[in-house]
Amino acid sequence: MTSAKLGHWTLPPVLPTVILALLLTTLAGCANRPQVPPGPALDTSIDAVGQDSRVLFLILHFTAEDMASSMRILSQGKVSAHYLVSDGSAPKIYRLVDENRRAWHAGESYWKGYTMLNASSIGIEIVNPGPIIGPDGQPGYAPYSPAQIDLLLPLVQDIVKRHAISPDRVLGHSDIAPQRRTDPGPQFPWLRLAELGLVRWPDAQRVASERARFERALPDLTWFQAALAKLGFKLTASGLLDAQTRQVLANFQMKYRPTRYDGEPDAETAAILQVLNQP
Ligand SMILES: [Zn+2]
Structure with a gap:
């Protein structure tokens, strides 16, 4: 074993190896990373009064798929949502798309003059089978679990508050694309949302x-x-x-x-x- 000498310091043999490794890592990093020119210097000390969120709508959906298919479709395919509420005994909320970015959940859509609502909305998908044949042999819709709704309500409250979304803009896919979609369907507890002041509701x-x-x-x-x-x-x-x-x-x-x-x-x-x- 030899010792490397730097000036009058005698270094243990391990250190030059570490330095060399660090140097190589740095060089490799430079080679792989695209050269992004630094942006112009910004002074962000003043915030204008005249501004609001780009998010105007909150759109609710059922997936009409089981959890595994829902996650695959919404995370790997050409549709997505900001949030996915899973099913099962202990459901949880997956955040699949950052709220600052557009998710692809609404498709061709319209509400009160607004079109193509992906650009101006946040989408929440809930794992739920959607249309089913009920125990009586009649067509109907599958219920949501209480645990899913318990998770969903605070999520909706939080989003609505942060983006100042008005109650008449918390909608279903069935509102904005009625010829193509019926979700979140008749089992969705709109009244629970209305009781919290989240949805416009008739007296x-x-x-x-x-x-x-x-x-x-x-x-x-x-x-x-x-x-x-x-x-x-x-x-x-x-x-x-x-x-x-x-x-x-x-x-x-x-x-x-x-x-x-x-x-x-x-x-x-x-x-x-x-x-x-x-x-
Ligand atoms: Zn939908």
Whole structure:
């Protein structure tokens, strides 16, 4: 074994090896890292008063897949979400996309004049089978577990608060893409969110009195289509109970009257719409 000599210091033999290794690591690092020119010097000491979050909407989804498929699709494919709430006895929240970046969860979408909402929203996916055949042999939707909802509510509260998202902009995929999607579906506890002030919700007493009025005279399809469009939905004012109108009505009912979502323009649906559209 030899000792290296630096000036009058006698170094143990291990040190030159360490120095050489460090030097090589540094050189290798320089070779692999792209040469990014330094940006201009910035003075960030003053924050303008006139600014807000780029996030305007919060969109809720079910995955209609099991956990393994949901994670694979949302982390490896061409769709994604900022958050994924898993299922099972101890669900947890995965953050898959940073909130400062765009996730690909909404697709072609529209709400109240806004389009392509991926750019202006945060997306939360919840692992849930979605449409199923129930024990009675009838088509229905799978429930969410209480543990999932217990996790979800504080997450929604936190996001809404940080980005100052108004309650009429906390929406389902079923609101912004009603011809393609029904999620989060009629089992989603919108009322729980409404009780926390997170979602715009119609006052029950006002709905009851409007319902009595509409039972005496049900508005025509032109009225329903105008009211749904005023609320935010994209649909064509055909004046007919066509397939697109039935689908929008059904999605609206899944959210506000989940006991019946047949897409029929009835008095209670008219009353809910009327109250939601009043200031
Ligand atoms: Zn969805």
